[in-house]
Amino acid sequence: MTVCEFRAGLEGVPATQSSISFVDGQKGILEYRGIPIQELAAKSTFLETAYLLIWNELPTRDVLADFEHEIQYHRRLKYRIRDMMKCFPESGHPMDALQASAAALGLFYSKRALDDPAYIRAAVVRILAKVPTMVAAFQLIRKGNDPVQPRDDLSYAANFLYMLSEQEPDPFAARIFDVSLMLHAEHTINASTFSAMVTASTLTDPYAVIASAVGTLAGPLHGGASEEVVEMLEEIGSVENVRPFLEDRLERKQRIMGFGHRVYKVKDPRAIILQQLAEQLFEKFGQDKFYDIAVELEQVVEEKLGHRGIFPNVDFYSGLVYRKLGIPTDLFTPVFAISRAAGWLAHWKEQLGENRIFRPTQIYTGLHSAPYVPIDERQ
Ligand code: ACO
Numbered sequence: 001m002t003v004c005e006f007r008a009g010l011e012g013v014p015a016t017q018s019s020i021s022f023v024d025g026q027k028g029i030l031e032y033r034g035i036p037i038q039e040l041a042a043k044s045t046f047l048e049t050a051y052l053l054i055w056n057e058l059p060t061r062d063v064l065a066d067f068e069h070e071i072q073y074h075r076r077l078k079y080r081i082r083d084m085m086k087c088f089p090e091s092g093h094p095m096d097a098l099q100a101s102a103a104a105l106g107l108f109y110s111k112r113a114l115d116d117p118a119y120i121r122a123a124v125v126r127i128l129a130k131v132p133t134m135v136a137a138f139q140l141i142r143k144g145n146d147p148v149q150p151r152d153d154l155s156y157a158a159n160f161l162y163m164l165s166e167q168e169p170d171p172f173a174a175r176i177f178d179v180s181l182m183l184h185a186e187h188t189i190n191a192s193t194f195s196a197m198v199t200a201s202t203l204t205d206p207y208a209v210i211a212s213a214v215g216t217l218a219g220p221l222h223g224g225a226s227e228e229v230v231e232m233l234e235e236i237g238s239v240e241n242v243r244p245f246l247e248d249r250l251e252r253k254q255r256i257m258g259f260g261h262r263v264y265k266v267k268d269p270r271a272i273i274l275q276q277l278a279e280q281l282f283e284k285f286g287q288d289k290f291y292d293i294a295v296e297l298e299q300v301v302e303e304k305l306g307h308r309g310i311f312p313n314v315d316f317y318s319g320l321v322y323r324k325l326g327i328p329t330d331l332f333t334p335v336f337a338i339s340r341a342a343g344w345l346a347h348w349k350e351q352l353g354e355n356r357i358f359r360p361t362q363i364y365t366g367l368h369s370a371p372y373v374p375i376d377e378r379q
Contacts, residue, residue, distance in 0.1 A: 006363050011262065016189060016351075018189065018347070019033070019056065019350075020053055020186060020343070020346045020347060021033070021343070022188070023263050026265055028264065028267060028268070032049060032052060032053055033052050033057075035052070037269055037270065037273070038269070038273065040052075041179050041182055041183060041273050046156055046157060046178050046181035046182050046185065046339065047067060047071065047156050050342035050345075051063075051064065053342050053346040054342065070125045071125055071128055071156065072150075072152055074125050074126050074129035074130065075129045075133050075159070076133065076149065076150060077133050077147070081105070081134070082147055084100075085097060085137055085141050088100070088142075090142035092142075093330060094139065094142075095214060095215075095334055095337070097138040098134055098138070098214050099215050102131065102134070102210045103208060103211035104207075106207035106211075109122075109123070109126060109205075109207070110205070112205050120349060120352075124206075124345050127341055131337065132156070133147075133150055133163065135331060135338060136163035139164055139328065139331060140164075148162070154168070156178070156181075157181060158174035161174060161177060164326075164327065164331075170285075173281070176277050176280065176281055176321065176325070177321075177325055180274065180318060180321055181335075182339070183273055183339075184270070184318070184336050184339035185343050186340070186346060187314075187340075188263075189347075191219075192213040192214075192216040192217040192222060192340060193213065193343055193347050194216075195213050196212060196344040196347055196348060197351050198212075199212040200347070200352065200355075201351055201355055201356065201358045203352075206348055209344065210341060210345075213340070214337050217337055217340060218333060223315075223333040223337070223340070224333050225257050225258055226318045226319035227330060228257040229257045229258035229320075230319040230329050230332070231329065232257050233290050233320075234290075238289065239296045242293060242300055246297065246301065246304065247304075256305070256310075257315070258316030258317075259312055260310040260313065261311075261313045264311065265309030268311065270313075271314055274314065274316075275312075275317045278291060279291075281321060290323065294316070294317070298312055298316070318332070319332055
């Protein structure tokens with residue numbers, strides 16, 4: 001069957017059937033495997049949520065402990081991967097470093113047994129375990145330091161913050177980071193997940209799936225937005241400057257980063273939770289003007305664009321939270337990749353279940369039977 005109506009960006013076109021997550025963009029609902037995101041943010045952990053997404057059940061205490069233990073065991077990188085990362089230019093973007101390193105994992109774990117549940121589990125564990133270590137390793141390497149070895153006594157979130165700063169984080173900060181990881185873990189068939197699914201549908205290895213998704217997440221219209229939000233808040237500089245800044249941007253037809261969403265036409269439920277987390281963080285670790293600028297910006301954007309369904313998306317407050325946790329701005333998107341890896345892996349596994357290679361059609365707009373003009377006659 002050929003569907004002939006062309007929809008730019010595949011807007012509204014169902015491209016798969018999935019039971020992993022559900023979004024209602026009009027009501028502001030997000031559920032992972034049917035569980036509202038607010039429930040998970042309040043009660044779960046990132047690794048438990050990742051397990052839920054990938055294996056479609058909440059793990060028992062023992063199952064979760066085994067999963068956490070396996071991930072902890074596989075956190076370290078092979079020295080050859082660390083050496084490879086040392087050859088990357090320190091001026092390179094950490095997303096490019098992550099994409100290259102994720103792809104490189106395939107060189108080391110090349111056996112491909114996609115119908116073997118043990119292989120699937122080992123790949124899931126390896127990817128969830130090593131992606132944070134690779135992000136932190138590149139951060140230290142580009143500063144001229146040796147990567148810090150992961151600490152087995154720290155949780156997933158705390159260990160990442162430790163590897164980044166070489167200091168054990170405050171438990172409250174680590175919990176907030178863990179919640180933030182949960183909030184970004186999955187979001188139906190967004191661009192990077194679609195990219196992961198298309199790659200998965202060729203039955204390539206899972207490291208190629210993750211590398212392709214990382215490359216897609218890197219763009220400023222997708223995961224790259226939180227980085228630009230912080231740069232924008234810095235450019236605004238003061239609460240008084242919010243309105244003139246916004247009016248100038250809108251007059252020049254420029255987008256306000258961190259606002260608007262293909263699916264949500266109300267405030268993104270993740271932005272609501274992240275705003276609460278940001279408030280708690282600023283309360284505990286000291287106020288700074290960026291939070292006030294952000295709140296004012298949200299109000300003025302709502303006034304100017306709210307009637308068009310443009311409200312804060314997940315990236316608006318996540319940048320503020322990450323900044324307060326001491327995460328460098330250009331690591332925001334790699335941090336997004338750490339959490340979204342859970343969703344990508346869930347879709348990889350689901351895709352393998354009833355796989356058919358993605359091969360959509362196109363509406364051809366070019367010439368037919370065009371002449372081949374000899375090179376000397378071309379103008
Ligand atoms: N600021 C100003 N205007 C906007 C914004 C914005 N942030 N977002 C959408 N609009 C306007 C567009 O200019 C367009 O106006 P027009 O109809 O007059 O041309 C209209 O709203 C529709 O915009 P589209 O780009 O067609 O909407 P789409 O659903 O394709 O875009 C997107 C969604 C890409 C997220 C968009 O809102 C945007 O660019 N936002 C800023 C970047 C951003 O924050 N990205 C992160 C998204 S969340 C995530 O990926 C995790």
